[in-house]
């Protein structure tokens with residue numbers, strides 16, 4: 001059995017490279033066979049998964065090393081029947097937190113996955129006229145997407161990442177967007193929210209690098225947790241932030257929470273949308289259909 005490893009050396013500000021550097025000598029020392037495929041540029045994951053799938057035999061394993069974005073892009077290129085293993089090497093690592101994969105301990109994570117049997121998890125599956133795919137963490141429309149969009153394109157992020165303050169970039173952008181983002185109207189399964197501010201569907205508790213947005217979410221179930229926050233006064237919204245960090249935001253009357261298996265939604269205006277931290281837009285009156293899909297993980 002050979003491990004076909006897809007690694008993003010640049011994830012987590014170079015953590016992908018550090019994880020690979022720790023893992024490869026260990027595999028060699030243990031006599032474990034491997035083939036390493038490192039991404040050469042952004043969005044190289046799908047190409048490498050295709051190469052891996054033409055080379056591997058059914059007994060070989062697929063191991064992904066990177067952040068949530070790398071995992072998401074790789075799984076979108078992998079068929080549902082193909083089991084995968086994962087070692088986190090990002091900055092947020094929400095999927096790894098949700099599945100209990102050791103963070104910052106690549107050898108511990110590897111030893112665990114090496115012994116593991118395939119287990120079924122449920123990820124998000126989305127579909128519209130314009131796009132389709134799966135998401136391992138969450139799909140957000142409005143505030144979180146606007147923050148991700150502002151952070152991803154900001155040169156400030158690169159600078160702050162270098163001095164290990166990437167999370168500060170999120171915080172600064174979050175504050176700027178908080179004050180400028182306007183509410184929007186969204187209809188989900190026939191319920192209309194006319195003053196929506198944050199609208200996030202998640203399969204597991206975490207978003208934004210460990211923030212417990214939906215503490216009861218689980219990858220082991222097909223439930224999709226929907227958290228919607230209405231735009232109300234900004235002082236109230238700012239006061240809500242520490243509660244979100246503690247997972248205690250559901251008592252606020254402006255927070256709406258639903259658990260469901262499928263959602264059909266549409267907005268009346270074009271809005272930013274984030275899918276596992278990559279940014280898109282949802283066009284006005286273009287329905288998006290969200291459900292779940294089963295995947296096999298060996299961790």
Ligand SMILES: Nc1ncnc2c1ncn2[C@@H]1O[C@H](COP(=O)(O)OP(=O)(O)OP(=O)(O)O)[C@@H](O)[C@H]1O
Nearest residue numbers: 011012039041042043067068069070090091092093
């Ligand atoms: N060789 C590369 N050079 C530049 N970008 C890359 C490379 N390989 C992959 N990418 C891009 O990096 C992004 C994914 O980064 P990833 O999310 O894994 O790390 P992160 O942002 O540090 O972690 P997290 O999402 O956990 O915060 C994707 O857009 C992917 O296409």
